[in-house]
Amino acid sequence: MDLRHIEKPRDSIEKILSHFSISKPCLLEPGQTLPIKKRGENQSRKIYFLLEGAMIGAVGENEKKQNLGIVVSPSIIGLGQLSSAGALAQYESISPCMVDSVSVDDFIKVIETQRLWPDLINIMIATINQLAARSAMSGLQSAYEIIRSNLLYMDSETTCTLKERYTVVKYMQTFSRLSRSIILKILSELKAGGFIEMEKGKLIRISRNLPDRF
Known part of the structure; x- marks a missing residue:
């Protein structure tokens, strides 16, 4: 689901x-x-x-x-x-x-x-x-899978205007128990790989299909 x-x-x-x-x-x-x-x-x-x-x-x-x-x-x-x-x-x-x-x-x-x-x-x-x-x-096996699911939701959601309301790190910490360091590390690698665009900590868009594994 x-x-x-x-x-x-x-x-x-x-x-x-x-x-x-x-x-x-x-x-x-x-x-x-x-x-x-x-x-x-x-x-x-x-x-x-x-x-x-x-x-x-x-x-x-x-x-x-x-x-x-x-x-x-x-x-x-x-x-x-x-x-x-x-x-x-x-x-x-x-x-x-x-x-x-x-x-x-x-x-x-x-x-x-x-x-x-x-x-x-x-x-x-x-x-x-x-x-x-x-x-x-929250029951996904890896930190990346949790972050991937949340990124996809933030990018598609329009009712709550999540991308404008939250920085990615703040949203991830609000709805997961992942540490800030793990979140920042994975986001940094996704940005370097050209998968996501961010500005001032906020998600602008997902530029490429996020891989199932990372």
């Missing part, structure tokens, strides 16, 4: 959002986090609507923290709350974000009365596929 081939179900997202009125939207500045559910806290479960901006989702804490991916508006966040166990996850804004929320009970009520389950399933399947693709990517 390849991240480049997973399409965001935008029509389903917008269809669901159209059935909810914007009540109390809040603005999150870059670096602020949006908790879905915190361990040990008895707080109401909520579904969040990302109306504007982009966030990065993660699970775990400190050295065990694992970034899951970037979420760009419009998006529905926290669907794991539909299960009784909930989801121990948080989202950090990487741009100014406008967010609204609704209780899980109210969300389910609208989904049921408006018969929106097929659209909700489309969204959840896309999310599962993205997580599966990232898991497969």
Whole structure:
């Protein structure tokens, strides 16, 4: 499974959002986090609507923290709350974000009365596929294979404007556990071989087909 081939179900997202009125939207500045559910806290479960901006989702804490991916508006966040166990996850804004929320009970009520389950399933399947693709990517055997997969994704992705938002090294460190020295060494060799073009640390383009092995 390849991240480049997973399409965001935008029509389903917008269809669901159209059935909810914007009540109390809040603005999150870059670096602020949006908790879905915190361990040990008895707080109401909520579904969040990302109306504007982009966030990065993660699970775990400190050295065990694992970034899951970037979420760009419009998006529905926290669907794991539909299960009784909930989801121990948080989202950090990487741009100014406008967010609204609704209780899980109210969300389910609208989904049921408006018969929106097929659209909700489309969204959840896309999310599962993205997580599966990232898991497969992180399980690749060599550092080069991980870097190659991420370069291909950065070059083809347009929704998150990754090439403008991140330097290649920063993106690789965000979504892999590779060391900076290994990343720089492989990128330097790819540049010297004429495979990639970079400027000020950012990917401009992939100039030649990246080899399967390096």
